[in-house]
Amino acid sequence: MLQRFCALFLLVLLTTCDDGDIINITLEFDQELQRCDNFENFYLIYDTREDPNEALILTLPKPEYDYLFDELAEDAVTTLSISSATGIRFNYRTYNSVITEGALCNELSDPNLILDNDYETNTGEVIVDVIIVDDDNDGIPSFEEDINGNGNLDDDDTDLDGIANYLDRDDDNDNVLTIEELDEENADGDDDPLTNPLDTDNDGTPNYLDNDDDGDDILTRLEDIDEEKNPRGINNLVPDENGVDVYRYLYNHPTAMEAFADVGFNDNEYTRSITTNFTLINIGLEIIDATVIELGSFASPNQTFTTVIED
Ligand SMILES: [Ca+2]
Ligand SMILES: [Ca+2]
Ligand SMILES: [Ca+2]
Ligand SMILES: [Ca+2]
Numbered sequence: 001m002l003q004r005f006c007a008l009f010l011l012v013l014l015t016t017c018d019d020g021d022i023i024n025i026t027l028e029f030d031q032e033l034q035r036c037d038n039f040e041n042f043y044l045i046y047d048t049r050e051d052p053n054e055a056l057i058l059t060l061p062k063p064e065y066d067y068l069f070d071e072l073a074e075d076a077v078t079t080l081s082i083s084s085a086t087g088i089r090f091n092y093r094t095y096n097s098v099i100t101e102g103a104l105c106n107e108l109s110d111p112n113l114i115l116d117n118d119y120e121t122n123t124g125e126v127i128v129d130v131i132i133v134d135d136d137n138d139g140i141p142s143f144e145e146d147i148n149g150n151g152n153l154d155d156d157d158t159d160l161d162g163i164a165n166y167l168d169r170d171d172d173n174d175n176v177l178t179i180e181e182l183d184e185e186n187a188d189g190d191d192d193p194l195t196n197p198l199d200t201d202n203d204g205t206p207n208y209l210d211n212d213d214d215g216d217d218i219l220t221r222l223e224d225i226d227e228e229k230n231p232r233g234i235n236n237l238v239p240d241e242n243g244v245d246v247y248r249y250l251y252n253h254p255t256a257m258e259a260f261a262d263v264g265f266n267d268n269e270y271t272r273s274i275t276t277n278f279t280l281i282n283i284g285l286e287i288i289d290a291t292v293i294e295l296g297s298f299a300s301p302n303q304t305f306t307t308v309i310e311d
Helices: 004-016
Strands: 034-036 042-049 054-061 077-081 089-095 115-121 125-135 237-239 246-247 268-281 292-297 303-307
Touching: 042 292, 054 292
Parallel strands: none
Antiparallel strands: 034 042, 042 054, 054 089, 077 125, 089 115, 125 268, 237 246, 268 292, 268 303
16 A cells, blocks of 8 residues: 555656656655654654655644644644744755764764755645554453444443443453453464453353452452452462362362452553654645655654552
């Protein structure tokens, strides 16, 4: 798809560059953008390539446009204007040599890097598409945590702790992480932990949604002898009839039916990834006389959110 787009784009360039000259700009950048954060008053969002040594650089003032990347980011499309009034700039630059990592953030870092040409536009628009994905990284894709199947992830909360399943890394609040309650053995070989989910007590509720996994009427999280909110702690192993060590919470047997003190729940944690896509339109640079430039996307560092779960 990307290759097709690049090929199409090249065609557009070759047929629209003026003066009858075919200008050797292919703009075959990888569209994985980087960002300079070190300048006090602006961000540089840029892409570089080698041979020819070129850079596409979008300048966004700080702190006005922090919201395209930070915790205030919203899943939305915004159109911004390139102009002296907004302070948003776009440059296409060519250099005499390879642009080394980080060189655009510190012009002095590579004294051998010389700017050959600098083309700047003062018109056009930047379409910014912010995509936010929250995930509990629990081994189950978010769309499969739509338990009631109504297409809304926010109204599935198996343990009723106020955290929807797709953000809840312990969906049944039994202090065993969902990722540790899935079909790890993959005996059916399909790499899908939900086709034959672990269901130790065979009650039809898979372990990751069952707060009493062995069906002995003692909550899993209370089958925790050293009260460390970890039923899978090493001290919770007991020998079964065959002398094989098994966890108390997975062993429905009189020797493993004691309820220990209720010490509450572990904190929940989920991550947010923010991807910001930039598309330039109508920038009016003669040397790049295309009407649409897919600049690419910048991935912000993931954010982590922690929630304390009250008893
Ligand atoms: Ca979950
Ligand atoms: Ca669990
Ligand atoms: Ca079960
Ligand atoms: Ca139990």
